[in-house]
Amino acid sequence: MARELVAGIFDAESHWRDENLARLPAIRDKERERIVLAMDELMFPFCGSGDTLLTRFAMEDAHKAYLASIGFSFGHWVWEGEEASANLFQAMVSEPERDERYRAFDALSPFAVVPYTHEVIAKYGYASEVPRLETVKRVNSKIYSTWLTGNLLGESFGKPVYSAEELSMLGHSLLAEHGSVLIKDPYGVSGKGNMLLQSKASLERVASYIRKQEGEGKTTAFVIEPFLDVECDFSCQFDIMRDGSFHLIGLQKTLNRQFAYLGSESMDAEGRGALERAGYFDVLMQAANRLYNAGYFGPVCIDSMMLKDGTLVPIVEINARKSMGFINHRLDQVLETHGKKGFFTFRSVGFKERFDYEWWLDELKRHDILYPNRQGNGILPLSSATLFAGAAEAGTAAPEGGRLHKGRLYMTVIADHLPERERYLERMRHSFESKGGKWYS
Numbered sequence: 001m002a003r004e005l006v007a008g009i010f011d012a013e014s015h016w017r018d019e020n021l022a023r024l025p026a027i028r029d030k031e032r033e034r035i036v037l038a039m040d041e042l043m044f045p046f047c048g049s050g051d052t053l054l055t056r057f058a059m060e061d062a063h064k065a066y067l068a069s070i071g072f073s074f075g076h077w078v079w080e081g082e083e084a085s086a087n088l089f090q091a092m093v094s095e096p097e098r099d100e101r102y103r104a105f106d107a108l109s110p111f112a113v114v115p116y117t118h119e120v121i122a123k124y125g126y127a128s129e130v131p132r133l134e135t136v137k138r139v140n141s142k143i144y145s146t147w148l149t150g151n152l153l154g155e156s157f158g159k160p161v162y163s164a165e166e167l168s169m170l171g172h173s174l175l176a177e178h179g180s181v182l183i184k185d186p187y188g189v190s191g192k193g194n195m196l197l198q199s200k201a202s203l204e205r206v207a208s209y210i211r212k213q214e215g216e217g218k219t220t221a222f223v224i225e226p227f228l229d230v231e232c233d234f235s236c237q238f239d240i241m242r243d244g245s246f247h248l249i250g251l252q253k254t255l256n257r258q259f260a261y262l263g264s265e266s267m268d269a270e271g272r273g274a275l276e277r278a279g280y281f282d283v284l285m286q287a288a289n290r291l292y293n294a295g296y297f298g299p300v301c302i303d304s305m306m307l308k309d310g311t312l313v314p315i316v317e318i319n320a321r322k323s324m325g326f327i328n329h330r331l332d333q334v335l336e337t338h339g340k341k342g343f344f345t346f347r348s349v350g351f352k353e354r355f356d357y358e359w360w361l362d363e364l365k366r367h368d369i370l371y372p373n374r375q376g377n378g379i380l381p382l383s384s385a386t387l388f389a390g391a392a393e394a395g396t397a398a399p400e401g402g403r404l405h406k407g408r409l410y411m412t413v414i415a416d417h418l419p420e421r422e423r424y425l426e427r428m429r430h431s432f433e434s435k436g437g438k439w440y441s
Contacts, residue, residue, distance in 0.1 A: 002127065005102060006046050006074075007054040007088060008111030010039040012321055013187040015087055015114040016137040022164075022213040022220045024185055024195050025206065031390055031406040037086065038385040042410055043111060045330035046322070047074035052105070054079065056088055060384035062358030070371065070380070071334045077101065089116035093123060112136070112321030113298070129242060135295035136320055141186040142223045145318040152286055157313070158184070158225040164211035170224055171203045178226035186221055196227055229308045233316075234267060235325045236284055237301050244292040246285050250329040251275070254303070255345070263345030264328045275312075280304070283314040291320065301325050331380075331412050338372070342380060342412030343421055347429075350404030350438035354391045357384055360431070369427050371414050379424050382410040404438055 009015070011033075040055045044067060047053050052075030064076060079088060081095050092102070093116045107128045110117050113136045121128050138144055142158070149156040161167045167183070174181040181203065185193030197203045210220055233256050237249040251267035275281065284302060291300065301323035303316040328344040335341055364370035364379070371378035390405030411428075415421035429439040 002106035003050040003052075003104070004048070004107045004109040005054060005105040005126075006043050006051055006109045008040060008043065008322075009037070009086070009088055009114060010042075010111060011036045011086070011189075012112035012114050013140070013189045013193075016140055017185075017187040018219070020217070020219050021186070022210050022218040024183060024188075024193060024222075025209055026192070033086075035386050035389040035406065035408050038383070038389040039410075040088070040111070041383055041385045042327055043322075044072055044074050044076075045327055045334070046109060047072075049073075051075065051109070052077055054088070055385065057385040057389065060357040062361055063381070063384040066361055066370075066381075071337070087114060087116060089114060089120045092116070093119040098123060129297075131296045131298060139291055139294055139296050139318060139320045142184050142188070142317060143186050143221060145315055146223050148287060148290055148318070149315045152283060152290070152315070157228065158223040161220070161222050161224055163220050164207045164214055167210060167220070167222060167224060168203065168207040171197070171207070172200065174224065174226050175200060175203060180227035182225050182227050184223040184225070186223065228305070228313070231306045231308045233303065233305045234271075235264075235301050235303050235323070236280075237299070237323065237325045237329060238284065238288065239299055240288050240292050240297045242297055244289070244297070246288045248281070249299075249326065250332075252325040252328055254325070261324060263343055264325055265343045266329065266332050266341055278312050280312065280314055287315060287318070291318070296320055299323075299326060328412070331382075335412075335414065338376065340376065340414050342414045344382075344410075344412045346383075346408055346410040347425075348440040349387065349407045349409055349432060350440070351391070351407060352404060352436045354388050354405075355435050357387075360435070364428070364431060367427065367431065369424060369431065371412075375416075377414045377416065377420065377424070379428055380412045380414065382412060383408070386410060 038057050041059050044053050054077050056079050058078050059076060079091065081091055085091055102124050106126065108121055108126045113130045113133060115133060117130060118133065121130070143160050146156050146158040146160055159170060161170055171181045180196060180198045183195045183197065183206065188194050195206065197206065214220060233254040235252050235254055237252070239247040239249060241247055251272055252264040253267050255263040287302065288300065298320070299322045301319040303319065305313045305316055307313065324344060331344065332341045361370060368374060369379055371380040386408045388407055390407050413421045413424055415424060432439050
């Protein structure tokens with residue numbers, strides 16, 4: 001079996017986005033950006049026997065030992081070159097010499113095709129076949145998913161707008177009809193790049209902000225739509241094979257809040273059957289065929305939703321890459337060997353000082369919180385680098401002014417029912433806060 005180097009970046013959208021596009025108002029959060037860089041450690045479920053995960057930051061040895069003890073054994077390297085740019089593949093290509101360690105692999109398994117992915121494949125002679133970057137950028141744009149929805153289904157809730165004036169005019173029309181308007185950046189993701197407006201004054205402020213950028217030479221491209229009354233969100237993961245065939249991977253129920261992703265769990269047979277009867281998979285196979293004809297092949301995660309009036313919206317966004325849904329599917333494949341499945345989620349945390357992670361895992365085990373506990377359930381922590389991303393080195397002093405370091409803990413919760421899941425999360429919160437940390441809900 002071919003050995004793969006598993007690597008990539010989670011913030012692919014920012015590398016697909018044209019710098020000349022006008023932006024919505026936003027506040028930059030450098031601590032969040034560092035956490036996102038550390039999320040590459042979440043790709044460990046994609047590693048098979050003989051594969052190695054390359055990450056930007058070190059993972060705790062105790063964390064890797066724990067993952068190996070429950071069936072996730074993988075090689076791991078930390079980037080050792082010059083301080084990497086936001087795009088790790090760019091850093092790999094920029095190194096003047098070929099790193100002999102990387103030559104030991106047969107293929108590169110990226111999270112997404114971003115700039116310099118092709119160059120890394122060529123530099124190390126990998127057998128990986130990936131679609132053209134321009135194709136990937138095109139099909140991941142919300143402009144494309146809006147066009148595709150209208151083309152396949154005859155109508156779409158979203159409408160593309162290409163100027164501040166168009167945004168203002170169509171926005172006022174949506175406000176008058178629906179009382180709200182949602183503006184989407186073509187490459188917005190998980191809470192970034194979406195803006196909900198519910199007044200004419202706020203719409204005009206945003207239009208004025210865009211108009212000013214147009215005056216500086218920026219190009220405008222957004223999707224606007226009414227804010228829909230959603231009953232539930234879900235997503236479908238599939239592969240488009242090199243010959244164009246469709247290979248279904250899984251279905252995930254998705255928990256979102258205020259446009260931000262909060263968690264996933266595999267959909268049960270009843271939910272899948274209901275979608276099949278509604279013709280959902282017919283639409284997705286047509287979408288896969290259009291993507292293939294556009295030049296794309298590889299992993300796809302399509303976000304979908306059911307409205308409270310029973311309307312099925314099969315295509316909300318197209319993510320032509322791997323995704324959290326893919327990760328949770330791989331986690332569940334391993335858990336299934338023990339008759340279990342998990343709820344993939346995360347919590348944003350704050351802490352004063354970096355603490356002993358190995359000692360914390362031992363504490364979670366002693367308190368029957370760590371998976372697998374005596375019932376075969378519990379919480380499976382998935383990340384250590386994102387947890388400590390706010391404190392680069394051990395012993396780093398807390399930020400001034402009483403502020404806390406920012407971190408994020410990814411985990412999957414294995415429980416027999418919802419109340420048990422909530423109890424584990426509450427006990428996890430108590431354990432974390434006993435170290436002086438803050439567990440944000």
